[in-house]
Amino acid sequence: MRRDKRSNLGQVLERFSLKATQGTGTSTAFLLAVAVILVWIITGPFFHFSDTWQLVINTGTTIVTFLMVFLIQRTQNKDARRYT
Numbered sequence: 001m002r003r004d005k006r007s008n009l010g011q012v013l014e015r016f017s018l019k020a021t022q023g024t025g026t027s028t029a030f031l032l033a034v035a036v037i038l039v040w041i042i043t044g045p046f047f048h049f050s051d052t053w054q055l056v057i058n059t060g061t062t063i064v065t066f067l068m069v070f071l072i073q074r075t076q077n078k079d080a081r082r083y084t
Contacts (some may be wrong), residue, residue, distance in 0.1 A: 017074050
């Protein structure tokens with residue numbers, strides 16, 4: 001029975017990662033990222049370019065980068081299995 005639970009969790013994670021891969025590879029996702037950066041830049045003077053203002057973008061980009069590394073690796077592994 002434990003194996004079935006892992007299998008269900010694996011299926012849920014597989015569906016999620018597939019949707020994430022499809023979503024992050026779009027022009028809309030790129031434009032959203034550009035918009036976030038522009039909003040951050042525009043708000044700089046309002047926050048006097050404070051350490052907290054810088055920390056917001058640094059933390060956000062670190063989290064996104066961390067997650068994207070795993071998503072890219074998953075995609076690479078899946079492609080490698082398909083072509084071997």
